[in-house]
Amino acid sequence: MSAGDGLFEQGVAERVLARALANGGEFAELFAERRSGLTLAIDESRIEGVQSGAEEGAGVRVLSGGTTYFAHVDGLDPADLERAAGEAAAALRAERAEPRPLHAEAPAPLPVERPPGEVPAARKAELLRELDERSRAAGAEIAQVSASYGEARREVAVANSEGLLSGDDRTRVRIGAQAVARREGRVETGAETLGGHQGFELFDGDPAAIAEQAAGKALTLLEAGPAPTGTMPVVVGGGFGGVLFHEMTGHGLEADHVQKGASVYAGKLGEAVAQPLLTAYDDGRLPGEWGSDAIDDEGTPTQKTLVIEDGRLTGFLHDRRSAEREGVARTGNGRRESFRQLPIPRMTNTYIAPGEAEPEAIIAEVEKGFYAVSFAGGQVDPATGDFVFGVNEGYLIEGGRVTRPCRGATLVGNCLQALAAIDAIGDDFWMKTGICGKGGQKVPVGTGQGHIRIAAMTVGGTEA
Amino acid sequence: MSALAEHAAAAVEHAGGAGAEGAEAYVGEAETREVRVHGGEIESLTAATQRGLGLRVWIGGRVGYGFGTELSAAGVAAIAERAVEAARVADEDEFAAPGEDSGVPPTPVGLSDPSQGEWSPARIAELALAVERSALAADERVVAVEQAVYFDAAERVAIAASGVAGGEYETTSCYAYLQALAQGDAGRETGLGFGLARGPAALDPEAIGREGAARATEMIGSSKPPSRSCPVVLDPTVAASFVGLLGKALGADSVQRGRSPLAERLGDEVAGEAFVLHDDGLDPAGFDSAPFDAEGTPRRCTALIEGGRLRSFLYDAYTARRGKAASTGNAGRSGYRSPPAVSASNLVVATGEKGLEELLGAAGDGVLVTDVAGLHSGVNPVTGVFSVGASGRAIRGGAAAEPLREFTIASDLVSMLRAVRAAGSEARWVPFGGSVSAPPLLIGELSVSGS
Numbered sequence: 009m010s011a012g013d014g015l016f017e018q019g020v021a022e023r024v025l026a027r028a029l030a031n032g033g034e035f036a037e038l039f040a041e042r043r044s045g046l047t048l049a050i051d052e053s054r055i056e057g058v059q060s061g062a063e064e065g066a067g068v069r070v071l072s073g074g075t076t077y078f079a080h081v082d083g084l085d086p087a088d089l090e091r092a093a094g095e096a097a098a099a100l101r102a103e104r105a106e107p108r109p110l111h112a113e114a115p116a117p118l119p120v121e122r123p124p125g126e127v128p129a130a131r132k133a134e135l136l137r138e139l140d141e142r143s144r145a146a147g148a149e150i151a152q153v154s155a156s157y158g159e160a161r162r163e164v165a166v167a168n169s170e171g172l173l174s175g176d177d178r179t180r181v182r183i184g185a186q187a188v189a190r191r192e193g194r195v196e197t198g199a200e201t202l203g204g205h206q207g208f209e210l211f212d213g214d215p216a217a218i219a220e221q222a223a224g225k226a227l228t229l230l231e232a233g234p235a236p237t238g239t240m241p242v243v244v245g246g247g248f249g250g251v252l253f254h255e256m257t258g259h260g261l262e263a264d265h266v267q268k269g270a271s272v273y274a275g276k277l278g279e280a281v282a283q284p285l286l287t288a289y290d291d292g293r294l295p296g297e298w299g300s301d302a303i304d305d306e307g308t309p310t311q312k313t314l315v316i317e318d319g320r321l322t323g324f325l326h327d328r329r330s331a332e333r334e335g336v337a338r339t340g341n342g343r344r345e346s347f348r349q350l351p352i353p354r355m356t357n358t359y360i361a362p363g364e365a366e367p368e369a370i371i372a373e374v375e376k377g378f379y380a381v382s383f384a385g386g387q388v389d390p391a392t393g394d395f396v397f398g399v400n401e402g403y404l405i406e407g408g409r410v411t412r413p414c415r416g417a418t419l420v421g422n423c424l425q426a427l428a429a430i431d432a433i434g435d436d437f438w439m440k441t442g443i444c445g446k447g448g449q450k451v452p453v454g455t456g457q458g459h460i461r462i463a464a465m466t467v468g469g470t471e472a
Numbered sequence: 473m474s475a476l477a478e479h480a481a482a483a484v485e486h487a488g489g490a491g492a493e494g495a496e497a498y499v500g501e502a503e504t505r506e507v508r509v510h511g512g513e514i515e516s517l518t519a520a521t522q523r524g525l526g527l528r529v530w531i532g533g534r535v536g537y538g539f540g541t542e543l544s545a546a547g548v549a550a551i552a553e554r555a556v557e558a559a560r561v562a563d564e565d566e567f568a569a570p571g572e573d574s575g576v577p578p579t580p581v582g583l584s585d586p587s588q589g590e591w592s593p594a595r596i597a598e599l600a601l602a603v604e605r606s607a608l609a610a611d612e613r614v615v616a617v618e619q620a621v622y623f624d625a626a627e628r629v630a631i632a633a634s635g636v637a638g639g640e641y642e643t644t645s646c647y648a649y650l651q652a653l654a655q656g657d658a659g660r661e662t663g664l665g666f667g668l669a670r671g672p673a674a675l676d677p678e679a680i681g682r683e684g685a686a687r688a689t690e691m692i693g694s695s696k697p698p699s700r701s702c703p704v705v706l707d708p709t710v711a712a713s714f715v716g717l718l719g720k721a722l723g724a725d726s727v728q729r730g731r732s733p734l735a736e737r738l739g740d741e742v743a744g745e746a747f748v749l750h751d752d753g754l755d756p757a758g759f760d761s762a763p764f765d766a767e768g769t770p771r772r773c774t775a776l777i778e779g780g781r782l783r784s785f786l787y788d789a790y791t792a793r794r795g796k797a798a799s800t801g802n803a804g805r806s807g808y809r810s811p812p813a814v815s816a817s818n819l820v821v822a823t824g825e826k827g828l829e830e831l832l833g834a835a836g837d838g839v840l841v842t843d844v845a846g847l848h849s850g851v852n853p854v855t856g857v858f859s860v861g862a863s864g865r866a867i868r869g870g871a872a873a874e875p876l877r878e879f880t881i882a883s884d885l886v887s888m889l890r891a892v893r894a895a896g897s898e899a900r901w902v903p904f905g906g907s908v909s910a911p912p913l914l915i916g917e918l919s920v921s922g923s
Binding site for chain 2: 046048051052054055056057058059060061062063064065073074075076077078079080081082083095096098099129130132133151152188195197235237239268269270348350383384385386387389391392393394395396397398415416417418420421422466468469
């Protein structure tokens with residue numbers, strides 16, 4: 009595909025950019041998008057919630073001084089795009105600026121072998137039935153199962169007043185399974201997902217295994233006792249366990265927070281923020297991963313960025329504006345949920361690189377502690393670094409062994425202290441998919457790590 | 473008929489042509505504006521127009537949904553095709569059927585403030601700047617404002633369905649908020665201030681800024697409380713967050729699927745007598761008020777918890793049919809991109825007799841919770857068991873004392889409701905997790921875990 013194909017004519021983009029700079033401004037950009045998708049679910053063993061949609065639209069922004077002027081419209085009618093450019097420029101009062109001629113240059117989109125749009129919808133319903141059956145077969149105490157399938161294609165095109173004309177064609181698929189286990193009065197839930205920047209080839213292996221895993225979690229929790237309360241060593245599982253790093257450190261590395269002084273990592277570039285065993289990356293180019301794209305939503309090619317090297321803070325995640333403000337190179341992290349939002353620095357696939365410890369040994373060294381396998385989600389205040397995480401699947405560690413599952417634990421702490429307290433990193437590494445929210449915008453992100461251990465952390469349990 | 477209503481009617485017609493036995497179309501159009509300011513400068517100014525159509529169709533007991541932004545005749549026909557194709561993939565559901573004609577109710581007065589459109593971009597930017605200035609001027613320990621934001625929307629909605637009279641209405645709304653940063657000896661504290669109204673003239677930027685400043689500075693010098701069970705007072709924002717969760721548990725869809733802690737509890741004692749809850753879809757101050765819900769059923773006021781007992785769940789047409797009840801007009805939707813689903817409109821917790829000071833006095837020795845974090849992850853929606861991060865103040869000798877942070881409160885929704893001893897006399901509209909009006913609540917005993 010060549011840049012802008014099918015979304016706007018090059019001549020239209022040139023007129024829109026000229027109109028956007030008619031009242032001045034240093035920079036103007038047109039971002040256009042067409043998105044289409046299908047979602048369906050199975051609940052009570054019945055296929056339902058079948059939704060199919062297609063939308064298109066564009067956003068025009070003008071940067072002047074420190075201010076962003078932005079307008080967006082639904083639809084790609086050239087007249088509407090020009091009107092949006094006029095609205096974005098309306099509050100400006102300076103002299104006309106001239107955009108540079110456009111020069112098309114787009115990296116190849118990430119490969120998609122089997123576009124999901126070409127797979128019959130009935131096959132997707134069949135996949136959900138497999139998930140449903142597999143989960144129900146996991147145990148007699150599985151009372152309810154639900155599962156969902158989602159596919160989305162986003163074609164994007166970016167043109168800006170510096171002459172950039174680029175585009176991308178992104179396809180993502182994802183399935184999720186949720187199981188509810190019941191024993192007398194007790195009810196527990198378990199969930200698991202599988203997703204990627206891929207086509208239907210993602211489901212070539214044994215996708216229904218996630219349904220069995222979700223059921224397994226719910227059944228395990230039936231055996232769960234109260235969670236411990238107090239400060240203790242915490243071992244965090246791999247894969248989605250990386251959401252802890254994503255929340256407590258990743259957001260603080262996003263340059264907008266840093267530049268506002270609203271990050272605990274502001275001014276710490278080059279300093280030790282973790283023990284020397286820890287190295288971490290943000291990589292928007294990982295093949296097939298959920299958080300990958302060929303370009304970010306400003307047309308900057310994505311890249312692999314070293315954020316922590318041997319415990320030292322080495323880099324922040326930038327969009328165009330934050331990079332310019334600091335006079336550093338862009339890192340391809342200017343992302344937006346859709347044409348209806350402004351790009352801001354966002355993570356892509358963020359992970360702690362594999363360490364050298366064996367996961368069993370990491371646990372064996374703990375006399376009394378907590379083992380958090382997966383999280384229900386979490387929140388962090390970037391300014392103070394305080395965070396809280398709900399543990400979805402957690403266990404007690406006693407005498408170096410995982411002894412019993414715990415219910416309803418939360419991890420409470422402070423980013424700087426918790427990151428510095430990581431004293432073991434496992435050699436087992438895998439990635440998981442997540443949906444990250446920031447400033448009201450949700451984007452797909454990957455999280456990953458092997459098992460890690462935090463030497464001391466507050467566990468808010470269910471024991472009073 | 474407006475252009476919006478015409479698009480809706482055309483979609484219903486196309487759906488019939490494509491093979492649907494019943495259809496319901498929703499067209500939404502919105503003009504929104506947003507200003508973000510920081511450090512006395514405008515950070516961004518956004519103007520947007522959105523318009524799209526969502527179409528739900530029925531073929532026998534199969535339901536499908538299609539949506540799109542292309543509203544030309546060909547575009548609407550394509551949306552109808554998508555919806556019908558979607559329905560063919562779905563399994564049959566004996567309770568799925570188009571809604572019944574319940575007539576078009578009058579639009580409640582006070583849902584829109586026509587003067588909103590008269591506020592120029594420069595004037596709404598000035599309002600946001602005033603919010604920021606007010607926080608900085610309120611207390612010298614406020615060193616910065618992370619962001620101050622003003623947002624407004626003018627929305628029009630039209631619906632049409634096969635065999636049913638269509639309807640349309642318009643609303644306006646706006647809000648402003650800020651996150652103030654205060655510098656203490658041990659680090660920075662943040663504080664949220666916010667206000668919402670039908671139009672900018674009714675917002676008080678000074679008060680919003682002062683609230684953010686007060687919440688941030690009050691947290692300076694905070695420490696972890698000891699773990700114990702004690703009386704707890706939830707401030708209105710925290711009470712509203714929990715009530716928002718309760719609204720989900722009261723949805724008949726969660727109940728019928730056995731995913732609510734309130735399933736099979738109708739008529740049971742589920743709350744202290746002091747906790748009285750209504751869903752009011754007509755209150756002009758509530759942002760989710762409208763003449764009819766997302767399926768065209770008239771909005772109304774429904775008693776949910778009264779006299780300590782669970783009186784009703786929230787129903788849309790589907791769950792009403794399935795539960796042999798009447799729709800309570802609680803089909804909600806977040807826009808044309810998603811189909812209707814059961815949701816609370818405006819949840820209103822009745823006020824009591826006592827002011828906040830008196831509630832603190834009645835608590836004697838306990839904890840005042842002014843903020844909770846991780847509600848979406850720390851609560852099990854099926855059982856209602858929760859453990860969430862919190863911050864607030866100690867209550868000593870019946871008054872608010874030193875600030876507290878990094879503790880968790882844990883219980884389950886029903887146990888907490890049953891422990892409600894009193895509701896405060898002053899309620900406040902809170903927009904997080906739905907539209908909720910709540911006063912402060914005194915909980916007799918709750919587990920607090922800190923150090």
